[in-house]
Amino acid sequence: MQSDQVRNIILVGFMASGKSSVGRALSRRCGWTRWDADDEIVAWAGKPIADIFRDSGEDAFRELERSVVKEICLETGRIIAAGGGSFIDDENRRTMLDCGTVFYLSARPETIHRRVTGGNPNAPARPLLGEGNSLERITELLAQRMPAYSQAHHAVETDNLTPDQVAQAILKICGPGILKI
Numbered sequence: 001m002q003s004d005q006v007r008n009i010i011l012v013g014f015m016a017s018g019k020s021s022v023g024r025a026l027s028r029r030c031g032w033t034r035w036d037a038d039d040e041i042v043a044w045a046g047k048p049i050a051d052i053f054r055d056s057g058e059d060a061f062r063e064l065e066r067s068v069v070k071e072i073c074l075e076t077g078r079i080i081a082a083g084g085g086s087f088i089d090d091e092n093r094r095t096m097l098d099c100g101t102v103f104y105l106s107a108r109p110e111t112i113h114r115r116v117t118g119g120n121p122n123a124p125a126r127p128l129l130g131e132g133n134s135l136e137r138i139t140e141l142l143a144q145r146m147p148a149y150s151q152a153h154h155a156v157e158t159d160n161l162t163p164d165q166v167a168q169a170i171l172k173i174c175g176p177g178i179l180k181i
Contacts, residue, residue: 006174007076008100012149014142015084016115017105018158018166023081025167034079037086040068066091073099088148097151103170104152109139111159 009026011019020036027034038049041064045052052061065083069092072080080100086092087102096102107115113135149155156169 006101008073008078008080009170009174010073010080010082010096010100010102011105012082012087012096012102012152013084013105013158014107014112014138014145014149016112017084017107018163019081019084019105021163022105022158022166022170023079025163026079026170029164029167029171030079032077032079034081035072036081037065037068037072037083038081040072041065041083044068062089065089069095085145087152088145093148093151097153101154101174102152103173104149104155105158105166106149106155107158109135109142112138112142 009032011023011026013019020038023034023036026032041052041061042048044067045064047055049061052064062085065086066089069082069086072078073095078100080096082092082096087096087104116138154170154173156166156173158166161169
């Protein structure tokens with residue numbers, strides 16, 4: 001990949017795959033501004049994502065997510081951590097693929113389950129996982145989303161890497177000119 005083609009670095013993947021922490025590591029390393037789509041959605045809505053799901057449903061959440069993705073992808077020189085399900089939406093996926101270099105951060109279902117629960121079976125439920133943050137549900141959702149995730153420009157496995165190691169792998173793929181916009 002030619003580094004002059006990198007307008008934004010967009011991180012996609014399932015919840016707990018490392019998008020936010022890798023985004024922070026990338027921003028520190030290359031000096032680009034970090035944007036977290038979930039944080040922007042919360043700011044726009046004025047309430048947590050779980051409350052948006054509860055009060056308005058997933059369809060309303062996804063519509064808000066589309067608006068946020070369009071807005072944060074307008075500029076260049078950004079590290080964008082997309083929400084776990086945003087890349088499965090056709091419109092969001094087209095926007096992201098057109099506005100930057102998309103990296104799918106992959107992780108095994110067992111790794112995701114461990115990260116989501118922190119080893120605590122009473123960890124707060126994630127809206128799409130339901131009570132218990134089921135490994136079975138994680139495996140099911142990952143399988144459903146793989147056709148979309150596979151359309152990312154690149155994939156980086158995160159299971160046994162630190163956020164800094166993942167960031168380093170991404171920057172290596174982008175090339176030495178990443179600091180130049």
